[in-house]
Amino acid sequence: MSAPPPAANAAAVGSVSGRRFLGEDQIFLLLSILIGVLAGLAVVCFRMSIDALRWIFFGSGLLPPRQRVVLVPGAVGLVVAFLVVRFFPRVRGSGVNQTKSALYIYDGYIPGSTIVGKFITSALAIGSGQSLGPEDPSLQIGAGLASLIGRRLKLSRQNLRLIAPVGAAAGLAAAFNTPIAAVLFVIEEVIGRWSAGVLGAVVLAAVSSVVVERWFLGAEPLFRTPGYSLESPGELFAYAILGVAGGLASMVFVRSIKFLRPRLRAMPRWTQYLLPAIAGVLIGLIGLRFPQVMGAGYDYMDQAMHDQYTWEVLGILAGLKILATVLSFSSGTPGGLFAPTLFIGAMVGGAVGGVERLLFPHFTGPQGAYALVGMGALFAGILRAPMTSVFLVLEVSGNYAIILPVIISNALAYLISRSLQPTPIFDLLSRQDGLDLPSLEEDREMAVLRVEDAMRAPTPQVALRLEALPPPEVLESLPGEFFLVQDRSGYWGGMTKGKLLDLASDQASDADARVQELPHLHPDHALDVAMRRIGEWPFLPVVHRADMNKLVGVVSLADILETYRKRGPALHELAEPAD
């Protein structure tokens, strides 16, 4: 992504000092609703366009006519490649990383042409049968619209940065019809932090976009799942096996993209005109025998959930979908990974459920339940958003009875995927693109240094009690000019040596016996809290949370810096693996 034009930056910066009729926070919340509505409308149009293109390309049946299966993806792939290379180079890929780039690199700037390009090229690609989904593009379209509006309204730089993820949440929520999962995903994967202001805006945008989406496309969940109830706790073991399988499948998928994508990107520029078409032809060839792998594949996921395939077919479909998606995505065709992830998950889940049913017929639930749980497992394993994966399954199915298997399976898939493929897919993609975006998963996992790691035990040399001051000659001999002193009420404050000497020699009045108020710390405070609070003070008291009069330690700036130096991440930990 190129840098934003100076005018946009200048406008954004310039508005910081401007006074407004409404506060910028209020405007931000109001805008969140409007962005939600706008993103919802855009996503509705996007989804209708994909369907309309599909009808044009393949007719109204689920199974495409054989003569078009290879021809259409190939021919449309050429058109998409031309549009991407010539007019919309920023629309390659899924859109999640582009939104993160807008947040972390480009001050929330997403060009208007990206919205148009993403809409057109993704609709063409998905409608023509490329193995990609509409959710990530919806996310980027939402983020782009939000960015555009934010720029027009000359929001401050900080709010302009945040407005893109708000739009992203709206786009994703409308695409999946899942407001909770969308909010969680944007918080978990894009913004990476919870704060009341951001959360409020993201929730408002997600809810308003879902309301719009439901208004136009109906309120039913994405899948109609068969009834499920956990018959015996032993069944959970079967779902744990699914989690393991999901973790392994995730690893295969991510490693395949890790292997193929940089190699295709390294090819000469002219090949970029052909790669989507070649990927399309290859997918078309697969589609001759297994048309299920073409497009987003929601109807086939629904079928898998209704026991329409044997476990062998489900296994084949999972494998072929991995192949087809790796081809489509690595070729630079615009489109998302969410739907293929769910597809692979449904097929892996159904296959594992089918095998388990063969082996332990009294031990396993319906195959549809496995397909559903499998979706969550692959979502957790590939996209590495464990919380989102749980809520996504609940929301797309409207089935809350399945939560226990989902949690178990997702957790296992996530852990296995993490141990076998440490770099999450979005981080991997951003590094392949030469961007150093923050890895929110790595941030989450990074150990937090706390005050207790830096503090020293309070010694009489630094901590004194007003009621039991040592004689002046002893005080005189103590090193340092500033001391922590506990006053008669038990409060720990600060006092200079001179004042203490006056008090010790009874030359000071009671009014002079008041200690200076100091910021207090607790042992569990993060060390950067101590860093921010210490200011000019030579040291700060660390007191017990349940008894503020109890001094448990003392921390100085030198202690803090020394702890960071000794226990902060090593250089090799900060260095990111090259892909």
Add this chain to the structure above:
Amino acid sequence: MTSRLNIIRREHLLLAGLIVVIAAFFSLTTFAARAYHRKQEHFGEAWYQRGEQALKQSRPSEAVEDFRNALAYSHDNDLYRLRLAQALMADHRPQEARSHLLGLWEKEPGDGTINLELARLAAMWGDTRQAIRYYHAALYGVWPDEPMAHRWQIRFELSEYLLQRNTVQDTKEAQAELVALAAELPPQDAAAQNRLGTLLLLAGLNARALAVFRAALAAQPNLMPALKGASEAAFRMGEYQTARHYLLPIVAQDPKDQSSLEMLNLCELVLKLDPFARGLTAREQAHRALHDFQLALARAQKCAVPAAEPTSRPASQTAPPADDLSSLLAQANSRKSRVSERALAGNPDVLESTMDLVFKLEKASSPCGPAGLEDKALGLLAQQSEAAR
């Protein structure tokens, strides 16, 4: 002051502009969405009609694909999903059908059609408990059109299913269903009454079966299956006169119907050989009893002889215990000289004891192989006498 007003005006204008843009976009999307939904409805309906056509023409696998396509355009359309499930069942893919049906059942647990289809699936898999549960749910479920007719059909189906299982418990449950059905069915519906009568016969409720067949015949006098059913029921009940009454028109209409003809002959013989028939004079009674005695004695003697000639009897047929038959034969032979029409006519006790001996002889001779028609008739009389006792 002026600059602040300008800022306020600008903000208002921008927000108002944004709202106008959204309103315009909303209108455009509304227009596009209407066209989109119309197209979807059109495709869905077209595929649905194709599926219906395919199902009518017994091409269930094509129907499955068509209904799937229809469903893709209307995920929430329960009718499409139900028809898909029915097509899957017709295509012998019960597992897939079950999954759709369970989804529908969760949404509409009281729907008659869904419960009926689930009952059929459970019956197919031999899960009797579930099948009965779903059949009953279907029975008392919601049927938008002709609910009574659907309920009758379900009771028929459930009864047939239970009778097929052929266990004592299931037969009892089937009897209960059939009795309930007998109270519900309109008497003028000859075909339904006939079907009910047939099932009552299978369930062993002969008297009720006869009443039901009579109702069917009252509605449609020459209904051949009802005539046959009525004759069968009457025959089983030992009402040979009634059975003959229903058999006569059957044989008259189809003289080649061997089973009916044989049953008619048997009835006539029973009626002819029965010395206890009402309205007979003592002489006629004695005449019949003597004839019966001679018949039974002849058969017993014939049955006893092959003990000396083992090759004349099929290997599968074993002789009755020599003691029983021989002692009965000895009794019969000793009585033979004393039994005459006069002796029998003058003493009802002798007639009765003679007939008792006749029935015992027939019973003891039964293992000797197929009896003649007259012996069969005597056998039936023996059964009747035993039942009366």
